[in-house]
Amino acid sequence: xxxxxxxxxxxxxxxxxxxxxxxxxxxxxxxxxxxxxxxxxxxxxxxxxxxxxxxxxxxxxxxxxxxxxxxxxxxxxxxxxxxxxxxxxxxxxxxxxxxxxxxxxxxxxxxxxxxxxxxxxxxxxxxxxxxxxxxxxxxxxxxxxxxxxxx
Numbered sequence: 012x013x014x015x016x017x018x019x020x021x022x023x024x025x026x027x028x029x030x031x032x033x034x035x036x037x038x039x040x041x042x043x044x045x046x047x048x049x050x051x052x053x054x055x056x057x058x059x060x061x062x063x064x065x066x067x068x069x070x071x072x073x074x075x076x077x078x079x080x081x082x083x084x085x086x087x088x089x090x091x092x093x094x095x096x097x098x099x100x101x102x103x104x105x106x107x108x109x110x111x112x113x114x115x116x117x118x119x120x121x122x123x124x125x126x127x128x129x130x131x132x133x134x135x136x137x138x139x140x141x142x143x144x145x146x147x148x149x150x151x152x153x154x155x156x157x158x159x160x161x162x
Contacts, residue, residue, distance in 0.1 A: 032156055
């Protein structure tokens with residue numbers, strides 16, 4: 012006789028039900044948007060969440076150039092990177108980066124909210140960010156959601 016009334020089910024790549032989701036970044040606060048996207052990419056809102064498997068959804072972010080930063084972050088926050096050459100330290104404000112590479116700002120924020128391991132590199136590949144309202148993933152039949160409804 013089986014005495015357990017339930018069994019723990021671990022999701023793996025074969026059993027994970029991955030969907031395609033479209034998120035509109037128009038007038039969304041960058042940090043809140045990025046944390047919710049990271050949660051969707053990991054699959055933490057699903058009932059079959061498994062920490063060691065990629066069971067999250069594929070996320071398409073449109074209108075990345077219309078994302079919003081609160082306070083004085085637009086002009087006072089600094090992004091730093093190093094070119095690899097002596098004296099190659101570079102920096103830019105989010106205002107500059109939104110003008111030059113609006114996709115990078117959202118990708119950078121989401122990547123920072125994922126865990127620092129090999130699974131995060133795999134999960135990060137499920138993120139697709141576009142500056143305008145169009146994307147080439149219509150064949151996957153993505154469903155558009157309001158990001159504020161996911162907690």
